Amino acid sequence: MNFQSSDSITINAVKYDLQSLEALAWKKLVNGSIKKKNGFRTMCVGTTNENKDSSLRIVVNRKVDEIKKLIFFHTDNRSRKFYDLQNDNRISLLFYDARQKTQIVVKAHATLHVNTELSNEKWQATSDQARLGYMTILPPNTKSITTTLGYEERFSEVKPTEAESNLYENNFAVIACEVYDLEFLYLDYYGNRKANFYYENGALTDCFWVVP
Ligand SMILES: Cc1cc2nc3c(=O)[nH]c(=O)nc-3n(C[C@H](O)[C@H](O)[C@H](O)COP(=O)(O)O)c2cc1C
Secondary structure (H helix, E strand, C coil), rough: CCCCCCEEECCCCCCCHHHHHHHHHHHHHHHHHCCCCCCCCEEEEHHHHHHHCCCEEEECEEEECCCCCCCEEECCCHHHHHHHHHHHCEEEEEEEEEEEEEEEEEEEEEEEEEHHHHHHHHHHHHHHHHHHHHCCCCCCCCCCCCCCCCCHHHHHHCCCCCHHHHCCCCHHEEEEEEEEEEEECCCCCCCEEEEEEECCCCCEEEEEEEEE
16 A cells, blocks of 8 residues: 655654554564563453443463464453354454553454364463463353362362363364554653554555544
8 A cells, every 4th residue: 555644753763654663563563472571462352242341351462463464362262252252253452561652452353263273283382381271160250159270179289281181172262363453552751653554354455643
């Protein structure tokens, strides 16, 4: 697409026009997915249920494909967010890192992977400790009269073997979020800056500066 504005902003002494700012936004998201201490390592996920109630929760940013404009996270397919997404696959993701003075909010369409080649590949790469998250006997958020880990108590001492955890792979889901709207807000003492970017099928179709 043609970039309408040649205006630029300065971040850490580097000038960014809309084109390079879009690249920077995706670079920040990619860094979040690969650097454990990066502020964009986690994101707040918003979904909507059938009563139009919105729900928020934090998840780990597992992978970002900056070419296809995809952001991935993992979850239990018995969780409320998974049910929400089965009924309405529109999803919002919110990233904020105080150190980078940057907020990125995206809207996306989610594709749910359970028992697919992709989910199996990611399950194989998941540690025994992380697999415990998918090994609860009852679904996440089920009421319990006692405080509970959800999974067998012995696993708090001795981590499950691969064979033990593999029994729970059916609960594991990879969520691929195809971004169609990205809002980039940079906080600056001399004045905040904001630009919005819009995509169709992973291709940038529009972008412009907006009032922060
Ligand atoms: C730092 C942090 C990271 C988390 N990462 C994940 C994650 O990657 N996937 C996930 O499903 N839940 C994750 N959770 C738990 C969720 O925030 C949430 O409590 C859980 O998934 C149930 O959400 P739901 O009932 O709204 O579906 C994380 C929580 C925290 C605080």
